[in-house]
Every structure is written in structure tokens, then in C-alpha cells.
Amino acid sequence: MLARERLVAPLVSLSWPQAPSISSGIRRTLEVAAAVATMGCLVMAATLPSDRDNASSRASNGVPVSTALHPGRETDFGAYLGAPYHYPSDFHLVKKGGTDLTIKNVEWYTLPFENPLYYGVRLQRWFTGRFGSMLDFTHSKVYAPLDKEANFEGTVDGKPVPPTAKPRDYFKKLEWTHGHNMLTLNGMIRLPSLGIVSPYLGAGAGLSFPHSEIFPKTDPSRTYEYQYTGPAGQALFGLEFRLPTGSVFVEYKFTSSDYWGPLTGRDGSWYPIDMWNQFSRWWSGEEPPYGWAGARLTSHQVIGGFLTRFVPKTAGAK
Template sequence: MMIRYVAVAATLVAPMLVAVAPTAASAEIELSFYGGAQSAPHSDVFVTGDLAYPAKTRVKWEGRSFDPPPYYGVRATYWASERFGYGLDFTHTKVYSSDESREGTPFTTLEFTDGLNTLTANAYRRFDPVGGATPYVGAGIGLAIPHVEVANGTTSTLGYQVTGPAATVLAGVSYPVSDRFAVFGEYKFTYSQNEAELDGGGTLKTDIITNAVNVGVSFNF
């Protein structure tokens, strides 16, 4: 399964990277670190296999961004020109099923809290500065690599899995503090398809959307 998802992601990302190929003599590498507040709307969870789980459960997700382990992200960007860049973005999001979502079900644990991780290859575009701040947008595709935590009192699944494709879009503003250092704020939307294998047999499937407001720092080289 992992090889199939990697191959699909590579096939889709390649044309995006070609589109932003270097066109200028000067280029820069930017490392960014961010945190913030992240949430996720409800989604349906489907379970297959004879494990005493319900076939379908409507789940209300809670982000709990500041509970340990906190929500965070790390990004490496190659700015091939003043306008266009591309790179990798790892985001450690989290989702916990609410207590009310598990009422009347065998679920004792249902969460992706170490976390609902995504790794995407992104392309970015910067615009003309406004009052010293530089607006930018970005989008990318990649993989969901969550830490799956599912239990019903009899069987328990606990561990990292590659569960499916992920996609993200974002928009923000960066403000330089010095030639090498900048701060930024942004909105980030991420969608992931997750198919996790359960101990004891069967699978758990759910599509999860996360919305995040990020603040961070960037270092340019």
C-alpha cells in the first residue's frame, strides 16, 4: 500500500515542480517552523471486519492544539525566483473523537494524536509586498502518515501507518525582521483520505479535513 501511494504522489507532484522550475539567477532556501490553532469538522468513520465496531459512525473531532503533543509544522522551501518556490511541508495535526461520538459504540479510543501527520510537496507563489509584508499562496499533495489509536476494550490498534493521499492549500503573509529572519501568519486547509489496518483484521476508513491558523518564523539562506 505504501509503495502505491508514494508512486501516485510522485506522479502528481512532478508536473507541479516542473511548472515552477528555476528561472532566475538568484535563489534562496527557507526553513520555516510554525504552530497555531487547528480544528477538524465532523466526518464519517467506516469499519470493516468482525471486530464488534459499528459499520459507520458519525464522529465529532476535537483538535486540542495546545495539549501535548502540540500541533506544529516544519517546512523547507526552495525559492527558485522572486515569485515561485517549491518544497516539502510536514504538519503534525491531531484529532480526538469526542466523548459523545463514542457513546453507544464499542469505541473506547478513537484518535490520531501522535498525530494525523501529513507530508506534502508544495508549490508557492509570492506577490508584491504591501506595506513591507509579502502575501503568498501555496498548494501541494502528498501522504497521510497518522499514528492510529483505535480500541474497543478487546482489540487495540496503536502505531504509525501510511493511510492514503493528502492535499493542502494555504494563504498567508510574511513580514521580514531582517535579511535572514521573517515572521509569518497563514491559514492552512488540509484534506486526507485515511484507510488504517486494524489489529485483529479489518480496516477503518475516514476522510478528515483540518483547518489551521498558523504563526511561525522563517530563516533564509
């Protein structure tokens, strides 16, 4: 077994109570409604007046405790929408019985404004006016264009594949659309502010937890579940427009995720149950029944969102 296969931990099909099923249409409607409601609440919170921004609210040295014009110690919670671009990359499928297939330079689709939406949430902690940290969750999407011809290499069931074919010839589904999920811990630094505009930089690393939907035509059932598939990393640059109690921000992110996940042929349920199943299979050393599949997903992402700001009171504040 490859070392990276041992690392990502295959799933195990346990006798575990399944969550009540929710139709995909209802689930996607709820996702959109939650994203819109969250963004609306953050906009309202960011524009509310704050007495800490008044001239009368000052520390003993005469400097405002923390205002839009003077970033300092604070905690921010935010949400965002955006649009990614995924670089073309190779998709690999490996399983027993003579299958070792590569689809070269798959031009991944994103469709960020169709259900389910591209979105993200984050929690930031600024320890000083200059340095901070951020826990960032991004929900993106990845679709393989099944009807577009691509270059193929390798074998399926011991037989060579043609040099060109359509992915639909071999797959009923090939996507990570619920989604291409990344959770990263980032270090942050603020650059000198220009009025209410506060530029910042960040970089970090974390893990990929996609919801896979992969269905080779040679398998009796699809793999449709949350999985841990490998590490993720990102670098970012943004502009924060600081309002009385919150901020509006625009940001560019560069992300890279190494996907290599087990094909279990099972329909998953809730995230914790799927993760427990994967951990249990890894712990027992059991191989997934239908092999392994994955790709490296490298992306440009442009996002925009809102932050609500929580500023601690100081001893000198009145």
C-alpha cells in the same frame, strides 16, 4: 480486497527488535521542549543583523542582492504552531465476522495547545523572487468525543447497532493524536510585496502518516502505531513579515486527508519499523487481523511561525 485497501498496504507483525519504551509523559514533554526551543532559535536567527541588508552590499546594477524589501532566490527553513478545526465526518469500521459500522458526523476534537502540541516544520526553496516550492510537515491531532451521543449505522458481529449511541459503548480509544501527520510537496507563488510584508499562495499534495490509536471493545488489543493511510492535499495563503535574516509569518491552510488504515492490534515502536511492517504485510498480501478503519479529515488551520533565510551570494555581490 478493495483497491483502496490494497493501496494503503496493511501491516505485518514481524519478529523485529523493538525500540526501548519511553513513557508517554516523558515523550510529550520532549515534544513540547523541542517545539519551544526550535521556535526560540528561529526568532533569534530572524532578528540578527545581516550585512546583505546594508546599502553597501549591492550587486553591480545597484540593487540589493536580497533583502527584506527585495525577495529573491533563497532557501528558508521554518517551524510553526497553530490551531486546526476539523469538519465533522463519518468514521467507518469494517472487519470479518459481520462488522460494518459507521458513526455519522463525528465532531472531532483537536486540543492543539495540549500535549502533544500542534506543530509543523517546512523547507522552502524560492527559485526566483516570485516562484518556489515547499516541503511541509504538519503534526495535528484528532480525537473522537467518546462520551457524546452520535448516530450509528450498520452491524457489529452481525448484530444491528442502535440508531444512537456513544462511541465509548464500542471503543476504548478512537484517535490519531501522535498525530494526524501530513507530508506535502507544494508549489508557491509570491504576490506583490507591501514594504516588508510579502503575501504568498501555495497548493500541494502528499501522504498521510498518522499515529493511530484505535481500540474497539471487540478486539483483544489496541492498534497503536504509525501507519500510511492515504493521500493528503492542502491549499494555503499567508503573509510573510521579512526581517533582516528571516521572517515571521501567519498563514491559513485548508487540508484534506483520506484515512483508511489496517487494525493490527499491535503496539508499534519507531516510525521506520512501523512502516517496514506495513510494507511487508502489503507485499505478502496478508490481511490485517482486525479489519480496516478510517475517515476523511478535512480541516481549516491557522498557523504562525518563523523562517530562517539563506541567500546565495551572486557574482556582483561584495
